[in-house]
Amino acid sequence: MKNSLQFKLGVVTKIVFKKMNAQLVQEGIPVLAEQLPILMVVYFQEHAMTQQEIANLLQKDKAGIQRSVQTLHKDGFLKIESDIEDKRKNLVTLTPSGKFVCERIQAMVIAFDNRVMEHFTDAERKTFIGYLDRVAAVAGE
Template sequence: MMEDKELQRLFAFHMHRIKCAVFRVLNKKLVSMRLPVQMEQIPVLFTLFNSDLSQQEIANRTERDKSSIQRTVRLLEEKNLVVIQQDQFDKRKNIVHLTAEGKCVTGKIRKTLIEAEDEVFSAVEEKDREDFFRVLKRISDGTKE
């Protein structure tokens, strides 16, 4: 069995704990706001917030497989948060657009996510928090294929 000292040095262990804390607070807030979205759908909504994209482009930007994105997009379409239309220039592509309701919900989620993170990181000084995110960005930028 791994000793506590070893466990405390594992990046994946701490990232999992942080993710769980943020998701726990965010899920609680989403339920209380009665927003019709699940956690795995949020990256798709955020990706579409500023531009319409094909399902393959969404998959690439969110680093998920296309079949997973297709399922998520269909669920979001059923909730009237997105519209799927065939690309006018390339009939093989489907372009996904946020509806007005989708933009509204996504805006509320973005605000709620910021509040959830603020709650989770309330024990951390602002400078330490900025340093932490700067290091995380360097790590994630350096690990892309």
Template sequence: MEKNEEDFNTFNDGISESFFFQIHRMKRTIFRHTNALMNEAGINLQLEQLPIIMILQRKSFSQRELSDITMRDKSSILRSINALEKKVLVNVQKDKEDKRKNIVSLTEEGISLAKSIRLLMKRSEDEVLAVFSVKERTEALETIRGYADKLDTL
């Protein structure tokens, strides 16, 4: 075996035992399946725009609040908002009380799209997780939620 191949196998063996790597594998599978369903439905969004649409489905937020909620920097959020505004999915208005703030809300088209995405995400989750029994799904969700709750305290 060549040195490079040996180095790769050593790296691969170590990383395949990593908790982070296994979580990444699950995420990649779920995202790949969801993206395929979105493409089939003619939904053309970049991955970083999706959380903004879904967050705004419940209520309007300032750009700063969206940045905090999504844990993304202001310039990244601004790029996504500008792209969504060009697609007529969001509306940006100055805050009536604080003119320094921009309030972002979904347009009617954005609301309709968010509903479609929510249904596609549910379908994708059901299809991807169909390999598990109901009991396994429930236990996995409880375990993952517990991990996420504990990590949120860091």
């Protein structure tokens, strides 16, 4: 069991999120690592997104996304507006604070990635990323 894919990926994910949350606190960024995917999905889009689009992209349930979006809105990182064409939909965009936080987070992610990957050769990095891509493809079938 300790050598199962699920266990190993779970351990790595837990460590990465714990380190990232500690670094976010240290940097004074009031966001949890678990909320980062929502911010980053909105950041990399060129247009406002609905909460359903965010949920679909992240493969998460809409209710969970709605709760996180509301929290990020309350904290001043996301702006929520009603869709002019369909009042049942909310359009989500970043506020200037949200954009600033995303830019800082990108720098943190790159630095963390570099700290971990410096222990691998270029060939090992490519092989490792290739394995992860293959696992994702096979698991997603």
